[in-house]
Amino acid sequence: MQPQFIIIHQQVAPYVAHIQLNRPKELNALNLELMGELRDALKVLDADDNVRVIIISGNEKAFAAGADIKQMAGKTAMDMYNIDQFSTWDTIKKTKKPLIAAVSGFALGGGCELVMLCDMIIASETARFGQPEIKIGVMPGAGGTQRLTRAVGKALAMEMVLTGRFITADEAAQAGLINRVVPVELYLEEAIRLASTIASLSPLAVKMAKESVLKAFDSSLEEGLHFERKNFYLLFSSEDQKEGMQAFVDKRTPVFKGK
Ligand code: DAK
Numbered sequence: 001m002q003p004q005f006i007i008i009h010q011q012v013a014p015y016v017a018h019i020q021l022n023r024p025k026e027l028n029a030l031n032l033e034l035m036g037e038l039r040d041a042l043k044v045l046d047a048d049d050n051v052r053v054i055i056i057s058g059n060e061k062a063f064a065a066g067a068d069i070k071q072m073a074g075k076t077a078m079d080m081y082n083i084d085q086f087s088t089w090d091t092i093k094k095t096k097k098p099l100i101a102a103v104s105g106f107a108l109g110g111g112c113e114l115v116m117l118c119d120m121i122i123a124s125e126t127a128r129f130g131q132p133e134i135k136i137g138v139m140p141g142a143g144g145t146q147r148l149t150r151a152v153g154k155a156l157a158m159e160m161v162l163t164g165r166f167i168t169a170d171e172a173a174q175a176g177l178i179n180r181v182v183p184v185e186l187y188l189e190e191a192i193r194l195a196s197t198i199a200s201l202s203p204l205a206v207k208m209a210k211e212s213v214l215k216a217f218d219s220s221l222e223e224g225l226h227f228e229r230k231n232f233y234l235l236f237s238s239e240d241q242k243e244g245m246q247a248f249v250d251k252r253t254p255v256f257k258g259k
Contacts, residue, residue, distance in 0.1 A: 128167070
């Protein structure tokens, strides 16, 4: 069935797929249906050998202005419990291939949380990041207090979460929340450029490197180093390791197969 709230562009560059959130009138507010479609699309692309990197974007005006407030407004705690949105977010989090968020305009609440679930973030100069849940009587629920704090530090995270203030793309770059800011007409192009660089490398090494970097967030240094070492050894059983090192010796460009 065709998705209704996202557009999937299979190959915007070799081995690069692009998912565009597409509820423009609602500033891409993340209703349950959109999140379900995003989860399903990511599962399919994660299993597709012709895809090595996935870009997620909205449009120029909004990446996403948060979860759909109108859909959430009348819910009880038990409704929220039964809907169990976390299983959807947890599935998205398990994507093994690198996720790049290409952000223009608003990335607020759940939108900002979805961005932070991605591995790298390219922003247009018009991007605004915020966790404004406090203004509607709640607080971030999908990682906003945790990932934001780890990314920008306590002082700025507290200010954003407790006041709901939006920060600009430049402020986000300075605080270490995002990779870089580019002019609005270039943000997708820049995300595709970054994705293409990664897609030209060994997909196995890339996946294991991603997994290892993420391990740093929920392990002690010793555990993390142990995990890294195992993945490092494991890659020596891949054809890509032989190809990458032989190509260096032969002074040629390696051709990686993901084997
Ligand atoms: N939900 C529903 N509709 C939204 C929306 C949202 N988050 N944001 C915007 N819209 C709709 C507006 O209602 C309006 O619709 P109409 O009135 O035309 O029908 C349309 O989009 C255009 O919005 P505005 O007219 O407001 O546009 P402006 O340019 O004047 O303002 C704005 C843009 C982004 C500043 C403003 O729309 C705004 O403040 N939006 C709400 C931002 C916000 O509070 N976001 C946080 C929502 S709470 C969870 C996972 C995640 C979450 C929760 C649980 N689990 C896993 C359990 C996340 C929660 C949230 O994100």
